[in-house]
Amino acid sequence: MATQRIGIIMNGVTGRMGTNQHLVRSIVAIRSQGGIALPGGDTLMPDPILVGRSEHKLRTLTEAYGIERWSTDLDACLADAEDTIYFDAQTTTRRAEAIRAAIQAGKHIYCEKPIATDTATALELAQMADRAGVKHGVVQDKLFLPGLLKLKRVIDSGFFGRILSVRGEFGYWVFEGDWQTAQRPSWNYRKEEGGGIIVDMVCHWQYVLSNLFGRITGVSCLGTTHIPERVDEQGQSYASTADDAAYSTFEIENGIIAHFNSSWAVRVYRDELLSIQVDGTHGSAVAGLRECKVQSRVNTPRAIWNPDVPNPINFRENWMDVPDNGTFENGFKAQWELFLRHVALDEPFRWNLYEGAKGVQLAELALQSWAERRWLDIPQLAGSREA
Structure with missing residues (x-):
């Protein structure tokens, strides 16, 4: 039985949602439970590096939660082949540029929603990830x-x-x-x-x-x-x-x-x-x-x-x-575990960037509906696929 390390570049986790849900209640919680049990008795252990613009905030988080690595240099992090996943919880306007760079660096992509500020960019990111052959997913916590x-x-x-x-x-x-x-x-x-x-x-x-x-x-x-x-x-x-x-x-x-x-x-x-x-x-x-x-x-x-x-x-x-009839994990943590298993074991994960693009499309059409004060049909996204 061995421990398999999986390196994760976590960008934007100094914000409220990134800290509380993705870092503390997901990645730190997974590490605290001893990792994710794999078939055959091995364990998958996430090893995050926290990335952001504030050195003070990053130091504070790493010291508080026992994280060993942090950086203010995203390009250097993306150049490290030992970290195979890029996660983005930045503000929406900064997300697409960082995801493009991560895909070009060969990283698997997991990110918060909305994945972009417009439908065309969201679909471009999904198709770009497919062409690069990297796995990709979007947070759909609810x-x-x-x-x-x-x-x-x-x-x-x-x-x-x-x-x-x-x-x-x-x-x-x-x-x-x-x-x-x-x-x-x-x-x-x-x-x-x-x-x-x-x-x-x-x-x-x-x-x-x-x-x-x-x-x-x-x-x-x-x-x-x-x-x-x-x-x-x-x-x-x-x-x-x-x-x-x-x-x-x-x-x-x-x-x-x-x-x-x-x-x-x-x-x-x-x-x-x-x-x-x-x-x-x-x-x-x-x-x-x-x-x-x-x-x-x-x-x-x-x-x-x-x-x-x-x-x-x-x-x-x-x-x-309706009775519980089971134990419920934190929703963010549950989806994180599924995505990590998807990367490590190639298990199915259907909440990909195309699903994220559908969310951007609906929001964009909702804004258009408001502006034009009328009903709008929702076309199927060209080039989208089922996971």
Whole structure:
């Protein structure tokens, strides 16, 4: 039994998401558990080198989490043949250039979404990776959430009968930064820096809907900037040039209608920050980040609209929990392990850069729909392939 090292260049993990989800809860967690068990008794051990622009931040992270290597020189890291994977969690506007360089250096690619700022560039990256013969993947973390894994189990069981519609509510109040510090970085609210909730969240809804329900064929989207001025990390006021809320409707190829409200300017009155309700002829389900509840046809109460008397029904009483029936890993960690096994063992991994390009395409068309105030069809991407 031997330990197989796998070197990973991790670029952009000094940011909130990169540090918490990809470094600490994924790579550090995998190292802490002793690596990934392989067939035959060997162990696959990730060996990251952290790359970024801030020497201070990199030193702090390596010292805090027992990482031995860091660098501010991406080109030098890409030139090292011992590190075979390039991971990118930078801001979107910086991603494509770095991925191109990594592909040219022969690195396997794993990256955050959106993979690019426009569909043409996203598709170019996927095709470039194919030509180079490198493996590639994109983070699609919400597919690995306990609540959505339970929902997938319910779908696969046939519980719903014919699925009719999907309703999604996502968001929370992000403080403006004046009297309380904002929970999100200021670039999220600057269109010129790749910000905006449509660019950020519609990519998520693309892979959630297509993986659970089918290919999206049409979109209508209305975006807005509810909070026109915010305060940045330096305490300076700035104009919000990007959308902070989006109200989107999607048509799915099998007749399902899906509507998602996404907002960073909404106060939460639901069980979780994400709530997805699925209604079918034989039953319904409500799934969040961790929980999933169902109501079957025989448990559906007879609701009657009568505003003149108090409502006699406690509607929540007729819903049942979907049990865990297993242990759920952190979603980012679970997908990291699958990608590392894909690189080391050539095991299947279908969430490739083409899937990432579909997310960019849907976000781009949602922005176009908003600008033109009309429905748009979603064409299949030329040159895309299934993994």
